[in-house]
Amino acid sequence: MAEAFRFRIREHGPAGSPVHEPFTPADPKPGWVRLSLKAMALNRLDLWTTEGIPGFPLPLPLTPGCDGAGVVEAVGEGTALPPGVELGGSAMIAPGLSCSVCPACLRGDDMLCPAYGILGHVCDGTAATHVLVPAANLLPIPGNWSFEQAAAFPLVxxxxxxxxxxxxxxxxxxxxxxxxxxxxxxxxxxxxxxxxxxxxxxxxxxxxxxxxxxxxxxxxxxxxxxxxxxxxxxxxxxxxxxxxxxxxxxxxxxxxxxxxxxxxxxxxxxxxxxxxxxxxxxxxxxxxxxxxxxxSYMGRREHLWTLLSLIQRNPTNPPFRPVLDQVFALEDYPGAQRHLAAGQGFGKVVCRI
Ligand SMILES: [Zn+2]
Missing domain, CATH: 3.90.180.10 (Medium-chain alcohol dehydrogenases, catalytic domain)
Structure with missing residues (x-):
């Protein structure tokens, strides 16, 4: 893991200001997994997180990035994985994090949870070679999709x-x-x-x-x-x-x-x-x-499974698919942020890892 690195927002600044740093990925705690990321996708939230949002203090330093896809590399003790996801296999990430024990979570309205937050906004996200997420936030990647497509899918x-x-x-x-x-x-x-x-x-x-x-x-x-x-x-x-x-x-x-x-x-x-x-x-x-x-803000995590089933019904010609704009190397994540901020592209800006 000598080559592991991530981008950090140490203080708020313009698009492209997160800085590259080497890091040692932590082991996942029970209920969580570590993904070796293969692709991440940018969202407007990456820019807002980088620039800072008045009245919404963020836990700096912070690694941005809500969307990602990769390989399940480590699983916390006693942690069950969702159907279709296994240790050593590929998965994409549902970006919404919630407490899973409050009434809103129990009825499935996780985005109404008082503790609701988005990966890369309230905790370290996917602008990195590795990320920690709850196992419940993993989904299988549709068979013929690339990691780039998978990363570009969930949030939008x-x-x-x-x-x-x-x-x-x-x-x-x-x-x-x-x-x-x-x-x-x-x-x-x-x-x-x-x-x-x-x-x-x-x-x-x-x-x-x-x-x-x-x-x-x-x-x-x-x-x-x-x-x-x-x-x-x-x-x-x-x-x-x-x-x-x-x-x-x-x-x-x-x-x-x-x-x-x-x-x-x-x-x-x-x-x-x-x-x-x-x-x-x-x-x-x-x-x-x-x-x-x-x-509206995000949506029920459960509905990503609904979308997945609609894709898997006709995987060669799905009713919808992520549209990729430009693919950057993760090393150029700041350049990818500036490209998104300029607003000239069409579809999702993605980084390959
Ligand atoms: Zn909750």
Whole structure:
């Protein structure tokens, strides 16, 4: 293990500021396992964790990284492994950590656990050659998937599934406006909307990303440009009705347009605020249009197994798959962070280990 290394946030700073350091991976305690990581995927949370979040102190120094896949290298004493996962075999990681004994955990709502946190945010994550995680957070990797694909899957697909299926109860035939169609969570949402029988109107920042959204199954793609005319285009595409669901994760810059593009009785669901958390809010539009607003954060760990079973039903042509943008070497994790922050890519930024 002489070559083991990780990236550390010693103090908060800009994207790309975590520093490389050698380390000695610890042995897993009972209930936990150690993975020798083969790939990790970046998320917006890597950037927020690196930059620091006002009012949310993090346990520094900290290794970021929520998503990862690798080989189960060591298992804590007396620890059972999930079905399809074995010592020496491959596995991917469910990024949500919870206490497993509170009422929320017992009914399966682990993301509502008072102790809920995300790997790489509340404890050391996957920007490393090795990581410790609870055995209950492992899942088998679909047969023909690479470690890179496996690492790019859990966080964004779980998030998008929770938002569409459980927060919005998306019904076949409904229309969904997906902001940031080229982002990790946006590219997952486009595919899930189609798989669920809905129709996605994807919004992207450039023409170059439009074609990729078509390929993922978007019914319509709008290049962002002027937001006022964008709401008008959405109404045109929906027979002046507006969309049934707005899939929000962009926040301040787009919220007013989301309200304008939402149909009467429609739902707006949000899992993020990449352009800022504070936004003007028109209460009249809210009650007159009877819009329902739903906040969402990750999802039940159990539902990763649901997604896995949908993939395994048709492994050669699954209804959805992670979209890889650029693959970096883990040694260039800071460069991967800067690439994600620049927002020019399409899909998930991944590091090979
Ligand atoms: Zn709990």
């Amino acid at each position: 697909f779980l998030t998008a599934w929770e938002m569409l299926v459980h927060k919005c109860q998306l019904r076949p035939g409904e229309t969904v406006l997906v902001w940031g169609g080229g982002s990790g969570v946006g590219s997952a949402a486009i595919q899930l909307v189609r798989a669920l029988g809905g129709s996605a109107i994807a919004v992207v920042g450039s023409e170059a990303k439009a074609m990729q959204c078509w390929d993922l199954g978007a019914e319509h793609v709008l290049v962002r440009g002027d937001l006022k005319s964008l709401a008008g285009k959405v109404r045109e595409l929906t027979g002046k009705r507006g969309v049934d669901v707005v899939f929000e994760h962009t926040g301040a810059a787009t919220w007013t347009t989301s309200m304008a593009a939402c149909s009467r009785g429609g739902r707006i669901v949000t899992c993020g605020a990449t352009t800022g958390p504070e936004t003007p809010f028109n209460l009249q539009a809210l009650f007159a249009k009877q819009i329902q607003i739903r906040g």
